[in-house]
Amino acid sequence: MLDLAAQWRLRYAATVVLLLPFWMKISGENLQYRLVSREVVERRLTKYIGDNQQRETTLKQLFADAGCDDQHLSEQPVKGSKLPNVLCILPGSSEKVIIVGAHFDRVSQGDGVVDNWSGASLLPSLLQAVNTEPRKHTYIFIGFTDEEKGEVGSRFYVRQMSQEQIAATEAMVNMDTLGLGSTEVWASHSDHHLYAALVYIAQKLNLPVSAVDVEKVGSTDAEQFAVRHIPRITVHSLTQKAWNDRILHTSKDKLSAMRLDDYYQTYCLLAAYLAFLDTIAGAPSPNPAQP
Numbered sequence: 001m002l003d004l005a006a007q008w009r010l011r012y013a014a015t016v017v018l019l020l021p022f023w024m025k026i027s028g029e030n031l032q033y034r035l036v037s038r039e040v041v042e043r044r045l046t047k048y049i050g051d052n053q054q055r056e057t058t059l060k061q062l063f064a065d066a067g068c069d070d071q072h073l074s075e076q077p078v079k080g081s082k083l084p085n086v087l088c089i090l091p092g093s094s095e096k097v098i099i100v101g102a103h104f105d106r107v108s109q110g111d112g113v114v115d116n117w118s119g120a121s122l123l124p125s126l127l128q129a130v131n132t133e134p135r136k137h138t139y140i141f142i143g144f145t146d147e148e149k150g151e152v153g154s155r156f157y158v159r160q161m162s163q164e165q166i167a168a169t170e171a172m173v174n175m176d177t178l179g180l181g182s183t184e185v186w187a188s189h190s191d192h193h194l195y196a197a198l199v200y201i202a203q204k205l206n207l208p209v210s211a212v213d214v215e216k217v218g219s220t221d222a223e224q225f226a227v228r229h230i231p232r233i234t235v236h237s238l239t240q241k242a243w244n245d246r247i248l249h250t251s252k253d254k255l256s257a258m259r260l261d262d263y264y265q266t267y268c269l270l271a272a273y274l275a276f277l278d279t280i281a282g283a284p285s286p287n288p289a290q291p
């Protein structure tokens with residue numbers, strides 16, 4: 001999470017999920033995906049150690065361990081950053097793309113576990129969750145560099161996208177600052193349909209999700225995608241309490257700040273969500289009157 005201002009404004013947004021009957025028709029009842037164990041998710045979380053360079057190396061290794069081979073795993077050199085973005089591509093049967101991103105860099109204070117190894121280290125486990133059967137969408141999992149210096153990696157990534165690539169990208173799912181509590185969405189800065197789809201899946205799985213808007217607190221990589229009108233959603237876990245406790249960008253950002261039950265629930269929800277998006281992303285809006 002990139003700090004912009006000290007003033008915190010908490011807003012719980014209400015979303016009316018109007019699309020449920022439509023989705024039930026097109027998505028069917030059986031989503032196919034495979035969860036990795038809580039032990040694996042937590043083991044990956046404990047590998048936050050080191051500076052940003054070490055974390056970049058670790059993320060690559062975690063992708064490789066999760067089955068991303070040399071042909072699909074790459075580093076994208078980023079202008080203005082010493083470190084590259086890390087990409088793992090899971091090809092689908094169409095040209096359509098779902099991007100799943102999280103920044104791996106940290107600020108110097110604290111251990112950068114919450115912000116944002118919690119997000120980055122989940123990428124390989126999400127890859128494994130959807131890499132169980134052929135998908136329509138190509139999934140691109142990206143560990144972004146230097147979010148904390150001004151969304152440098154994500155800005156570069158978006159700027160080098162062609163018009164065709166932008167048009168083909170139906171969703172950008174951004175994870176920043178997970179595990180402080182249950183799953184939250186920056187709803188005011190998320191695509192309505194992507195947010196409603198997450199609420200729908202959460203209800204089906206009986207997992208919590210709510211909206212906490214953080215625009216006075218910071219920004220995050222997904223905003224770079226919004227600049228080019230790519231539908232995006234940011235998942236986080238910030239609450240008023242976490243903000244008051246000053247966990248982010250301080251010495252309190254360490255493993256002990258993580259609520260591991262909540263963190264694994266967020267993983268379970270996102271795994272199902274990514275599988276669900278393959279069935280609905282890019283579908284024509286059932287309610288064109290909606291903004």
Ligand SMILES: [Zn+2]
Pocket residue numbers: 001002003115148248249
């Ligand atoms: Zn941050």
